[in-house]
Amino acid sequence: MNRPRKPSGSNPTLIIGALAAVAIIVGIIYQSQSTLNEDLELTPIPEQVVEPVIQAPATPEAVIPSAPEPELQPEPPLVSKPPELPGLDDSDDFIRERLLLINDKQEFSRWVTTDDLIRRTASYLDGLSNGVILSKVFPLTPPEGKFATHKSDGSTWLNAGNYERYDSTISAITSLDMASMAKMFHFTRPLLESAFSEMGYNPRQMDGIILQAIDVILATPIIVEPIKLSRESVVYKFADPALEALLPMQKQLLRTGPENTKRLQKQALALQQALLNP
Numbered sequence: 001m002n003r004p005r006k007p008s009g010s011n012p013t014l015i016i017g018a019l020a021a022v023a024i025i026v027g028i029i030y031q032s033q034s035t036l037n038e039d040l041e042l043t044p045i046p047e048q049v050v051e052p053v054i055q056a057p058a059t060p061e062a063v064i065p066s067a068p069e070p071e072l073q074p075e076p077p078l079v080s081k082p083p084e085l086p087g088l089d090d091s092d093d094f095i096r097e098r099l100l101l102i103n104d105k106q107e108f109s110r111w112v113t114t115d116d117l118i119r120r121t122a123s124y125l126d127g128l129s130n131g132v133i134l135s136k137v138f139p140l141t142p143p144e145g146k147f148a149t150h151k152s153d154g155s156t157w158l159n160a161g162n163y164e165r166y167d168s169t170i171s172a173i174t175s176l177d178m179a180s181m182a183k184m185f186h187f188t189r190p191l192l193e194s195a196f197s198e199m200g201y202n203p204r205q206m207d208g209i210i211l212q213a214i215d216v217i218l219a220t221p222i223i224v225e226p227i228k229l230s231r232e233s234v235v236y237k238f239a240d241p242a243l244e245a246l247l248p249m250q251k252q253l254l255r256t257g258p259e260n261t262k263r264l265q266k267q268a269l270a271l272q273q274a275l276l277n278p
Contacts, residue, residue, distance in 0.1 A: 085187075085188065085190055085191055088118060088119070088191055088194045088195060091117070091118055091188075091191055092115055092116065092117050095112075095117045095118060095188065095191075096112050096113070096117060098184060098187075099112050099117075099184065100112065102176065102177060102180045102181065102184065103175055103176050103177070105172060105175055107141055107168055107169070107171070107172035108172050108175070108176070110141070111138075111139075111140060111141075111172075114138070114139070118188070118191045118192060118194075118195045119195045119198070120137055120138045121138065121192070121195070122192060122195035122196050122198075122199065122206075123137045123138070123199070124137050124138040125209055125210055125213050126196075126199065126201075126209055128213035128216060128217075128249060129208075129209040129210070129212040129213040129216065130247075131216050131246075131247025131248055131249045131250060132247070132248050132249060133248065133249050133252055140169055141168055141169045141172070143165035143166050143169070144164075144165045144168070145165050147162060147165075147236070147255075148161050148162040148165075149162075149229060149236065155228055155229075155239075156228070156229045156230070156231060156236070157226050157227065157228055157229060158226065158227040158228075158229055158255070160226070160257070162255065162257075163255075163256055163257025163259070163260060166255075166256040166257070166260055167260070170256060170260045170263055170264060173264065173267060174263050174264070174266075174267050176267070178267055178270035178271040178274050179270070179274045181271060181274070182271060182274030182275045182278065183274075183278075185210075185275065186278055192206065193206060196209070210275070211272065211275070214268045214269075214271060214272045216247060216249060216250065217249070217253070217264060217265060217268040218265055218268055218269060218272075219250070220246070220249075220250040220253045220254070220261055220265070221243075221246075221250075221254075222258045222261055222262060223243070223254055223258060224258050227240075227243070227254065228240065238251065238254075
């Protein structure tokens with residue numbers, strides 16, 4: 001059964017309830033707000049610690065220097081290469097020209113005007129190593145004048161004036177620069193080896209022959225006192241058996257006199273040292 005509805009505006013209970021609800025809601029909001037305010041007042045806000053941001057140091061970029069402009073260098077002096085050696089059969093002019101650069105004195109110039117210079121030199125050195133002077137193979141300037149002797153107390157003596165006969169030859173030899181001659185030897189060595197090879201020698205034997213020739217000169221005794229001679233035939237000999245037993249080249253050096261022998265030995269020693277210490 002339906003009851004008759006009362007007008008809404010005339011119901012006081014509904015109005016009071018609505019007010020009470022609003023009051024409760026307002027109180028709750030107020031209470032919540034009050035609690036929040038208290039919490040905000042009572043709870044200290046911690047200071048915000050701002051940790052410093054440590055940045056890694058920036059790695060500098062490598063500075064690559066630009067390539068400096070090349071300095072202008074003076075051009076190196078042109079070094080001329082040594083000329084090629086000619087064949088043994090065609091070497092005379094080549095060898096003669098270079099020998100005359102070492103020494104152009106008249107005496108020496110006359111010696112090197114002969115032909116087949118390298119072969120003659122090899123044969124001459126081979127003879128010297130055996131103590132023999134091969135004058136026909138390599139003719140040097142012959143001594144001036146005649147062989148000089150004098151007699152005293154019934155004996156024949158080698159005249160000291162005889163030594164001067166060899167002065168021009170000795171002067172020509174001692175005027176040679178032995179260091180330059182040694183360089184010439186090393187430069188022309190292939191030609192000399194060919195010449196010695198034709199005589200049946202190998203390169204080591206060639207070296208031995210040259211050094212032995214020098215040793216023969218250096219081993220020649222220096223005789224200062226007068227030298228007594230004997231003459232059993234046309235040819236004079238040394239009366240002292242020890243001197244007569246010397247090699248032919250050494251006896252020839254004795255005839256040039258002690259001073260000339262010393263000069264030749266000095267040259268031989270200089271050549272030996274220059275050959276062994278290039």
